[in-house]
Amino acid sequence: MSSILEVRHLKKSFDEKVVHRDVSFCMKSGETIALLGNSGTGKSVLLRSIIGLDPIDDGEIFFHGKRIDQLTEKQLFPVRTKISYAFQSGALFDSISVFENIAYPLFEHTKLSEEEIHKKVEDILEIVNMKDAIELMPSDLSGGMQKRVGLARAMVLNPEMILYDEPTAGLDPVNVEMVMEVINRFKAKKVSGILVTHDIPVAKKICDRILILKDGVIGFEGTLEEFENSKDPFVQSFLITD
Numbered sequence: 001m002s003s004i005l006e007v008r009h010l011k012k013s014f015d016e017k018v019v020h021r022d023v024s025f026c027m028k029s030g031e032t033i034a035l036l037g038n039s040g041t042g043k044s045v046l047l048r049s050i051i052g053l054d055p056i057d058d059g060e061i062f063f064h065g066k067r068i069d070q071l072t073e074k075q076l077f078p079v080r081t082k083i084s085y086a087f088q089s090g091a092l093f094d095s096i097s098v099f100e101n102i103a104y105p106l107f108e109h110t111k112l113s114e115e116e117i118h119k120k121v122e123d124i125l126e127i128v129n130m131k132d133a134i135e136l137m138p139s140d141l142s143g144g145m146q147k148r149v150g151l152a153r154a155m156v157l158n159p160e161m162i163l164y165d166e167p168t169a170g171l172d173p174v175n176v177e178m179v180m181e182v183i184n185r186f187k188a189k190k191v192s193g194i195l196v197t198h199d200i201p202v203a204k205k206i207c208d209r210i211l212i213l214k215d216g217v218i219g220f221e222g223t224l225e226e227f228e229n230s231k232d233p234f235v236q237s238f239l240i241t242d
């Protein structure tokens, strides 16, 4: 497996507030990693920096060996079709239907015909078990359904990597299971992922590796086994919630 993403010595501050002092890690193609850390340690900022929404102060980010941290908005356009960001809320447009929400990136980024777009939206809704919702409005959907439609939209351009920002936050256990199932389906399609979560059982069920942000650096990096067997009290504090 080759490296799909590499972050080297990333630094990021907001005015006096230092968020990332020196963050480095590497991901293999097809891998899904969990990004853990206490509240405010910069998990979401790191995801946003990877796709250029929060420009970094120093360091380097490589996607398939090519630097992406210095690209202009226009140059980032194709990168953002390959690395997709699944917003915490689902971030659906309220005034348009489920079909239109998912079709939107296809109209924006592809030259597919309306018929092809319709087929693609149906196919992706099938994967997230939401085919019957195609004509509904976001307000007709529960929070869990909205998240699954948000995941469908994140997947519709066939990205190589999805950045999941707390995809199960605020969901009841049934919807947590459904969202996990969806992410596992994407994983089975060899889509790489970074999963930001506070839900350790979810991280353990979905991810191949665990990274924990602490004081502006990666404070722990290891396999699930290394995570569970760590003697480091800081790492163990994440397992107590299990």
Ligand SMILES: Nc1ncnc2c1ncn2[C@@H]1O[C@H](COP(=O)(O)OP(=O)(O)OP(=O)(O)O)[C@@H](O)[C@H]1O
Pocket (backbone or CB within 6 Å): 014, 017, 019, 037, 038, 039, 040, 041, 042, 043, 044, 045, 046
């Ligand atoms: N646009 C911004 N301007 C100023 N400060 C910001 C901005 N975005 C994030 N921050 C700060 O950066 C820090 C990291 O925020 P971030 O949202 O990445 O944390 P997090 O680890 O995802 O937290 P949580 O687990 O609570 O979601 C916080 O102190 C936050 O207030």
